[in-house]
Amino acid sequence: MSNQIQSQNSVQGRHNVIIDCDPGHDDVFAIGLAASFCNILGITSVVGNSIIENTTTNALIAADVFGLQNVPVLMGAKTPLSGNVDHVTQAHGASGLDGPARRTPRTKLDSRDAVDFLVETCRSNEGIWIIAIGPLTNVALAIRADRTIVNKIAGISLMGGSITHGNVTAAAEYNIWFDPQAASEVFDSGARIKMCGLDLTDQLTVTGKFASELKAISTDASQFCAELIDYYQGYAAKIAGVTGPDALLVGAPLHDPCAVLALTHPELFTSERMGVKVETTGTHTLGMTLADTRPWENHSDSVIEVMRTIEANEARQIIVNSFKNAK
Numbered sequence: 001m002s003n004q005i006q007s008q009n010s011v012q013g014r015h016n017v018i019i020d021c022d023p024g025h026d027d028v029f030a031i032g033l034a035a036s037f038c039n040i041l042g043i044t045s046v047v048g049n050s051i052i053e054n055t056t057t058n059a060l061i062a063a064d065v066f067g068l069q070n071v072p073v074l075m076g077a078k079t080p081l082s083g084n085v086d087h088v089t090q091a092h093g094a095s096g097l098d099g100p101a102r103r104t105p106r107t108k109l110d111s112r113d114a115v116d117f118l119v120e121t122c123r124s125n126e127g128i129w130i131i132a133i134g135p136l137t138n139v140a141l142a143i144r145a146d147r148t149i150v151n152k153i154a155g156i157s158l159m160g161g162s163i164t165h166g167n168v169t170a171a172a173e174y175n176i177w178f179d180p181q182a183a184s185e186v187f188d189s190g191a192r193i194k195m196c197g198l199d200l201t202d203q204l205t206v207t208g209k210f211a212s213e214l215k216a217i218s219t220d221a222s223q224f225c226a227e228l229i230d231y232y233q234g235y236a237a238k239i240a241g242v243t244g245p246d247a248l249l250v251g252a253p254l255h256d257p258c259a260v261l262a263l264t265h266p267e268l269f270t271s272e273r274m275g276v277k278v279e280t281t282g283t284h285t286l287g288m289t290l291a292d293t294r295p296w297e298n299h300s301d302s303v304i305e306v307m308r309t310i311e312a313n314e315a316r317q318i319i320v321n322s323f324k325n326a327k
């Protein structure tokens with residue numbers, strides 16, 4: 001039985017969102033997109049791409065870059081609930097955001113605890129989307145603190161997992177592998193989930209051309225983000241072993257913006273409802289998202305919507321235009 005969903009071509013209002021993130025180059029692009037298309041109620045940081053001090057500073061820098069100084073930025077979990085503390089210094093550098101000259105953020109850190117903020121904000125505003133683009137530690141802790149928020153939020157749009165290959169291991173994607181216990185609790189919570197896994201986000205690649213398009217816009221945000229891409233795409237070329245002029249043609253996957261676009265531009269996606277479980281143990285499969293793809297199982301009433309395909313050309317254009325329109 002087919003659980004295919006063709007997302008509707010509808011004009012959406014601005015969603016109220018909290019962005020839970022571990023910036024991270026691609027996280028910054030997700031924050032920028034959300035600044036253009038969503039009403040951001042807060043940005044919560046989590047350990048992942050770098051130590052919590054760095055991901056928090058990077059979230060503050062992103063708030064500066066996109067004119068979000070009035071949006072609360074709060075520090076979240078320092079360590080995963082279970083798991084694998086291994087920062088992605090290869091792809092994101094020691095700061096988590098290598099490339100552009102390091103900035104001192106002007107946006108001030110909100111001193112409240114990120115998990116308390118998530119709980120309070122989800123309680124007092126019905127229908128929020130949590131956009132979760134790092135390990136799911138903060139989100140799991142918020143659900144542990146108050147399970148009723150699962151029914152108060154509209155859902156969780158997340159970048160994590162995969163129904164095919166992993167990136168840290170053959171089976172596991174980084175955000176889930178970093179904290180499998182948290183991910184398992186979130187996937188089992190009953191909350192509505194839009195899952196942008198690696199098999200989806202690997203379709204949204206950017207090359208040197210994308211960086212050139214950003215440079216041509218000539219705003220501080222576009223220059224900063226172009227320099228992020230120079231670094232991030234350069235790393236993709238390096239691991240692909242491509243040098244010289246051809247290096248600029250290598251595609252680097254821009255994972256995290258997919259979790260924003262899944263909300264704001266659903267017409268770009270096809271999706272399928274599936275049962276998905278997270279492996280919290282396993283010799284070879286720790287952190288794997290195991291999707292039940294048995295064709296005879298009907299998951300049409302599953303709360304987990306797995307995003308399968310994205311119109312990548314249109315998505316890239318929307319990202320570039322968001323910088324132009326923010327001028």
Ligand code: BDR
Nearest residue numbers: 024026088133174175255
């Ligand atoms: C995910 O891991 C991080 O490195 C990226 O920011 C993204 O959220 C991709 O596996």
Ligand code: CA
Nearest residue numbers: 024027133134
């Ligand atoms: Ca991320």
